Amino acid sequence: MAAHTLDDLPTPALILDRAVLRRNLKRMSERLRAAGIALRPHLKTAKSVQIGRMAVEGHDGRITVSTLAEARYFAAGGFKDILYGVGIVPAKLPAITEIRRQGVNLRVVTDNLAVARAIAEAARDGDTFSVFIEIDSGGGRAGLPFPELPGLLDIARVLHSAPNVELAGVMTHAGHSYHQNTPEGIAAVAEQERKAIVTAAETLRAAGIPCPIVSGGSTPTATWSKDFSGITEMRPGVYVFNDLDQALIGSCKPEDLALSVLASVIGHYPHRNQMLVDAGALALSKDVSAQEFQPNVGYGTIADAPSKDMAVIECSQEHGFVSSADPMPYGNMPVGTRVRILPNHACITAAAYDKYYVIDSDLDGGKSVVDVYDRINGW
Amino acid sequence: MAAHTLDDLPTPALILDRAVLRRNLKRMSERLRAAGIALRPHLKTAKSVQIGRMAVEGHDGRITVSTLAEARYFAAGGFKDILYGVGIVPAKLPAITEIRRQGVNLRVVTDNLAVARAIAEAARDGDTFSVFIEIDSGGGRAGLPFPELPGLLDIARVLHSAPNVELAGVMTHAGHSYHQNTPEGIAAVAEQERKAIVTAAETLRAAGIPCPIVSGGSTPTATWSKDFSGITEMRPGVYVFNDLDQALIGSCKPEDLALSVLASVIGHYPHRNQMLVDAGALALSKDVSAQEFQPNVGYGTIADAPSKDMAVIECSQEHGFVSSADPMPYGNMPVGTRVRILPNHACITAAAYDKYYVIDSDLDGGKSVVDVYDRINGW
Numbered sequence: 001m002a003a004h005t006l007d008d009l010p011t012p013a014l015i016l017d018r019a020v021l022r023r024n025l026k027r028m029s030e031r032l033r034a035a036g037i038a039l040r041p042h043l044k045t046a047k048s049v050q051i052g053r054m055a056v057e058g059h060d061g062r063i064t065v066s067t068l069a070e071a072r073y074f075a076a077g078g079f080k081d082i083l084y085g086v087g088i089v090p091a092k093l094p095a096i097t098e099i100r101r102q103g104v105n106l107r108v109v110t111d112n113l114a115v116a117r118a119i120a121e122a123a124r125d126g127d128t129f130s131v132f133i134e135i136d137s138g139g140g141r142a143g144l145p146f147p148e149l150p151g152l153l154d155i156a157r158v159l160h161s162a163p164n165v166e167l168a169g170v171m172t173h174a175g176h177s178y179h180q181n182t183p184e185g186i187a188a189v190a191e192q193e194r195k196a197i198v199t200a201a202e203t204l205r206a207a208g209i210p211c212p213i214v215s216g217g218s219t220p221t222a223t224w225s226k227d228f229s230g231i232t233e234m235r236p237g238v239y240v241f242n243d244l245d246q247a248l249i250g251s252c253k254p255e256d257l258a259l260s261v262l263a264s265v266i267g268h269y270p271h272r273n274q275m276l277v278d279a280g281a282l283a284l285s286k287d288v289s290a291q292e293f294q295p296n297v298g299y300g301t302i303a304d305a306p307s308k309d310m311a312v313i314e315c316s317q318e319h320g321f322v323s324s325a326d327p328m329p330y331g332n333m334p335v336g337t338r339v340r341i342l343p344n345h346a347c348i349t350a351a352a353y354d355k356y357y358v359i360d361s362d363l364d365g366g367k368s369v370v371d372v373y374d375r376i377n378g379w
Numbered sequence: 380m381a382a383h384t385l386d387d388l389p390t391p392a393l394i395l396d397r398a399v400l401r402r403n404l405k406r407m408s409e410r411l412r413a414a415g416i417a418l419r420p421h422l423k424t425a426k427s428v429q430i431g432r433m434a435v436e437g438h439d440g441r442i443t444v445s446t447l448a449e450a451r452y453f454a455a456g457g458f459k460d461i462l463y464g465v466g467i468v469p470a471k472l473p474a475i476t477e478i479r480r481q482g483v484n485l486r487v488v489t490d491n492l493a494v495a496r497a498i499a500e501a502a503r504d505g506d507t508f509s510v511f512i513e514i515d516s517g518g519g520r521a522g523l524p525f526p527e528l529p530g531l532l533d534i535a536r537v538l539h540s541a542p543n544v545e546l547a548g549v550m551t552h553a554g555h556s557y558h559q560n561t562p563e564g565i566a567a568v569a570e571q572e573r574k575a576i577v578t579a580a581e582t583l584r585a586a587g588i589p590c591p592i593v594s595g596g597s598t599p600t601a602t603w604s605k606d607f608s609g610i611t612e613m614r615p616g617v618y619v620f621n622d623l624d625q626a627l628i629g630s631c632k633p634e635d636l637a638l639s640v641l642a643s644v645i646g647h648y649p650h651r652n653q654m655l656v657d658a659g660a661l662a663l664s665k666d667v668s669a670q671e672f673q674p675n676v677g678y679g680t681i682a683d684a685p686s687k688d689m690a691v692i693e694c695s696q697e698h699g700f701v702s703s704a705d706p707m708p709y710g711n712m713p714v715g716t717r718v719r720i721l722p723n724h725a726c727i728t729a730a731a732y733d734k735y736y737v738i739d740s741d742l743d744g745g746k747s748v749v750d751v752y753d754r755i756n757g758w
Contacts, residue, residue, distance in 0.1 A: 010447070010471075010474075010758060011468075011470075011758070012758055013758070044696055044697070066696060066697045067697065068389070086645065086657060086697045086698065087645035087646045087655060087657070087714070088645070089390075089643045089644070089645055089657070089714055089715040090714075090715050091390075091643065091715055092389075092643075095389075110646075110714075111646055112646055112647065112714045114713055114714055115714050115715075118715075140651065141655070141695060141698055141700070142645070142646050142655055142698065145648075145650055148650075150650075175695065264468045264470065264471075265468070266465065266466035266467070266468055266521070267466045267489075267490055267491055267521050268491065269524075271524055271527075272519065276466065276520070276521055278465055278466070278468070281664075281666065281727055282727065282730050283758070285660075285664075285665060286664060286665040286666045286667075286727065287660065287665045288665075316520060316554065317423055317445060317726055317727065318423070318445045318446065318465045319465065319520055319521065321520070334493055335466070335468055335469075335491045335493055335494050336468040336469050336470055336494075336497075347696055348660055348661065348665065348696065351661050351731070352730070352756075352757070353757065354757060377731075378731070378732065378733060379389060379390070379391055379392070379662075
């Protein structure tokens with residue numbers, strides 16, 4: 001490795017603090033193990049085999065992915081039980097089969113009767129499939145909306161009766177937990193999530209259809225749920241890194257943010273109390289989720305900032321506009337100064353990078369680059 | 380090439396209509412040639428050698444880039460006059476030198492006296508540099524603010540007097556043109572842009588300092604400027620593809636959008652008049668620039684939509700939420716149906732992909748994939 005410290009790295013660069021990562025992984029792993037729940041981490045956030053292996057330590061190795069590119073990559077990395085968590089379409093079934101033939105239980109998701117029939121049809125020639133039915137527990141994204149669960153039994157019967165098709169279970173993602181910012185608010189969403197999938201599972205079982213896996217999961221609900229009864233696995237994702245959004249909604253503490261973007265100051269603009277850095281819309285993303293609860297986090301805040309509320313307040317493609325509530329400390333931050341920007345939404349920020357430069361704040365305060373982890377982007 | 384038509388491609392995928400691209404390139408090329416202005420296209424949008432070569436046809440081959448990765452890639456592709464248009468920092472000078480030693484005139488930009496001195500210092504050992512001074516013509520991003528131009532002569536004298544350093548000229552980007560949506564409004568910004576850089580150039584010349592290049596440019600101002608007097612080159616970027624934002628501000632017509640994202644319908648949600656597609660925040664970006672002038676374009680509109688105002692109205696990482704003003708035509712759009720989404724802001728959307736699948740609407744209505752162009756992402 002040519003680069004040995006943060007000062008040697010090109011900017012912008014994606015920095016991962018392994019000490020914080022390990023604490024985040026351990027906290028979630030222990031919480032779910034104590035609750036007797038399987039952990040199926042959603043690796044759409046990390047997209048890295050190295051991090052995936054650390055995430056499943058002490059668990060049985062099941063994971064979730066968000067793209068076929070991730071499915072292929074993690075399959076090649078030795079993962080054997082992979083849930084592709086985005087609604088499947090018939091045209092993607094041959095790609096699923098190709099990966100399943102490698103001995104990987106790559107499972108798919110649907111909430112659509114025509115798709116269930118297409119899967120049953122595709123399985124006629126001997127290819128096997130493992131399918132989850134998606135439930136909308138209140139987030140309003142994918143899934144059969146609870147409590148109506150329209151068509152649940154129709155879809156389940158098609159899958160259950162098809163040769164070579166396993167109805168693996170039901171799953172949901174309680175995305176609305178991201179819009180709560182108290183433990184009580186999140187726990188209430190977690191209970192909605194639980195009730196939706198447990199009800200769906202019981203509906204299937206009452207009709208004589210097995211439903212082995214009952215899968216919930218989001219970082220907030222996995223963190224604050226008070227009752228996992230009936231749930232068999234959880235699929236949190238962003239907890240591996242955390243971010244400003246998770247800190248503001250209370251899924252983590254400020255010191256739990258493992259990811260940052262290293263950037264260089266490229267200009268001083270005292271007439272408007274701003275600096276520019278070389279991390280803009282592509283390096284940070286234009287995701288502003290965390291602004292829902294604290295608008296002045298902008299596109300990311302400056303770690304260990306020498307001035308109050310220093311943040312990236314605007315972005316163009318390769319320029320980040322940095323300002324603070326106090327006068328900007330230009331004398332202490334000449335052009336070329338390196339800053340670390342804490343991401344607004346880690347999953348989206350990380351997607352601009354093909355690798356992590358890994359530091360370890362427990363070793364030397366995080367000065368040295370101790371490893372490089374790869375990432376799989378694209379589709 | 381395994382895939383021959385749009386129906387064979389994986390989704391999401393980035394689709395480029397070569398016929399539209401060529402018309403966009405020709406229009407700008409001819410406009411600037413007629414005005415006697417050099418074209419230095421900003422290839423931060425296309426990030427593709429194939430498109431870069433087409434863009435400079437009939438011109439002298441000078442280009443602009445936004446990252447060192449682009450600089451290396453276009454240098455390897457045979458481009459010899461490259462402006463790296465993001466403020467340089469001293470730590471990046473060795474990378475500049477490495478590329479310049481390959482016989483490429485890679486030029487840099489600054490607006491900072493300390494950086495000018497660092498460049499002069501770095502040039503002492505015989506390495507040469509070509510430097511632009513950046514001017515803020517009213518956009519409020521980088522550059523010495525006009526009309527004060529604070530420190531212009533100090534920076535210019537440091538560069539001009541340094542051995543092995545060429546003061547190449549002055550440059551600006553009139554980013555505020557993106558917030559106008561009439562030809563007259565954009566022309567007024569173009570005149571501010573012109574006045575700022577021409578005044579800066581004249582100030583240098585009056586002090587006995589040569590200023591050979593006077594560089595302006597944005598797609599809107601290059602399109603609607605009424606007077607280029609004193610400007611020697613323009614650096615438009617997004618005109619190669621155009622997007623909803625450019626169409627709404629009037630830099631192009633709706634039929635000039637060359638880029639789209641191919642996506643699959645993955646679910647039907649009639650209880651909220653929505654569908655989901657497999658193109659979300661990563662496939663489309665969370666850039667919503669065009670919403671300034673038309674909020675209902677969302678994160679991108681559906682091309683040739685069968686229903687009024689059909690657009691991606693919300694995004695999570697891999698899910699796009701599609702709705703329309705009319706009831707959604709579920710019967711005509713079963714799960715698996717492919718749609719093309721017109722990007723809100725092409726530069727940011729394209730950055731998620733490592734290649735373009737090229738179609739040609741003049742050949743067969745755009746059904747066949749006729750070529751694949753690569754892209755250089757990252758830094």
